[in-house]
Amino acid sequence: MGRFDGKAALITGAASGMGQAVAVRLAAEGAEVFGVDVNDAGLAETASAVAESGGRIETQHCDLRSVADCRDAAAGCVDAFGRIDVLGNIAGLSWQDRVEDVTEEGWDLMFDVNVKGLFFLTQAALPHLLASGGNIVNIASNAGLQGLAYTSHYCATKGAVVQLTKALAMELAKTPVRVNAIAPGGVDTPMTRNYRQVDEPDRHLLRRMIAFKPMSRPEHIAALFALVASDECPGVHGAIISVDGGLTTG
Numbered sequence: 001m002g003r004f005d006g007k008a009a010l011i012t013g014a015a016s017g018m019g020q021a022v023a024v025r026l027a028a029e030g031a032e033v034f035g036v037d038v039n040d041a042g043l044a045e046t047a048s049a050v051a052e053s054g055g056r057i058e059t060q061h062c063d064l065r066s067v068a069d070c071r072d073a074a075a076g077c078v079d080a081f082g083r084i085d086v087l088g089n090i091a092g093l094s095w096q097d098r099v100e101d102v103t104e105e106g107w108d109l110m111f112d113v114n115v116k117g118l119f120f121l122t123q124a125a126l127p128h129l130l131a132s133g134g135n136i137v138n139i140a141s142n143a144g145l146q147g148l149a150y151t152s153h154y155c156a157t158k159g160a161v162v163q164l165t166k167a168l169a170m171e172l173a174k175t176p177v178r179v180n181a182i183a184p185g186g187v188d189t190p191m192t193r194n195y196r197q198v199d200e201p202d203r204h205l206l207r208r209m210i211a212f213k214p215m216s217r218p219e220h221i222a223a224l225f226a227l228v229a230s231d232e233c234p235g236v237h238g239a240i241i242s243v244d245g246g247l248t249t250g
């Protein structure tokens, strides 16, 4: 018996990094996974990985900047599997910019993907989560819990994810739906490998971003995600769970 037998999981960012690892992990534990992303080639890669290990997955192109796409993603999961038990809001964008270099276009893009898409997909999935007694796991960041140089725009979006998680947890406190967030520090994914950094940064300022412990791998985040999203810890609600090697502790 898998922890997610008979359950359907709607996962954003399923084409890459943590979203891909979560899709593979939940499918391995019995979930029917509905993976969405803008990256169709990455989605196909995830689908192959899940299928090769005998799991069940359907994928759909979804640009989280579009509220219509968010609604189609929730409807697609219900069409495919008849239900939504887990919503994993994992997709996101990040890059560095000095304050003076942040553009209106860049600010809007980051907020549209990291915050607006997360909110409106949650809104669309909520009736189905209420019906199934399901739960939501958002991927926030250490950047939502501490101030970091050169990422004022990103910190603002992840601070919003932290607050949205808490606000939803309060509004849904009397329902069966749980809402939590995982706040990773550095994770070895395509995002960090291809990270756009500012030229000639002040190295002293960057020290606040570097933990003493090694970077996590996407599979580490997926393991915690699966625990939080499972029925094993019903009291975990409204939690922001750090996986940052102690970065935000002291």
Ligand SMILES: NC(=O)c1ccc[n+]([C@@H]2O[C@H](COP(=O)([O-])OP(=O)(O)OC[C@H]3O[C@@H](n4cnc5c(N)ncnc54)[C@H](O)[C@@H]3O)[C@@H](O)[C@H]2O)c1
Pocket: 012, 013, 014, 015, 016, 017, 018, 019, 036, 037, 038, 039, 042, 062, 063, 064, 065, 090, 091, 092, 093, 094, 113, 139, 140, 141, 142, 183, 184, 185, 186, 187, 188, 189, 190, 191, 192
């Ligand atoms: N990698 C890290 O060190 C780290 C640390 C803390 C938090 N995070 C957060 O973790 C989450 C996953 O990041 P990752 O490291 O796996 O990155 P990743 O780049 O490997 O994956 C992010 C995914 O989001 C998708 N995406 C981007 N724009 C989209 C859009 N408009 N619509 C739909 N999907 C879109 C991408 O196509 C990609 O598949 C993000 O929210 C990120 O901010 C990452």
